[in-house]
Amino acid sequence: MAESSKSIPAHLTDQTALTPTLNAWEMYMNDQGRSPHTVKAFLSDIRLLAEYLQPDQSIGKITTNDLTKFLQWLENGRGIPCSPKSLARRITSLK
Helix, strand or coil: CCHHHHHCCCCCCCCCEHHHHHHHHHHHHHHCCCCHHHHHHHHHHHHHHHHHCCCCCEHHHCCHHHHHHHHHHHHHHCCCCCCHHHHHHHHHHHC
């Protein structure tokens, strides 16, 4: 077993922080043959979530209420316009 494989858990749990989850998701999307543009856009969307919440928040503690407030913030509180198309993609990223 390679040294780097020992330091990275094989599975995500509800205790895994959001930021390492992004790394795993990126690898998964690449393995699935997703377009580099799709990978970049989806990761950017979830990085916004990590900034909104806290990057060390565990994925098991993210609630529907957190996601609802995040989407409201994207639409009204961020100070940067969010087009309907971008909002739709961000919702897809969250799913």
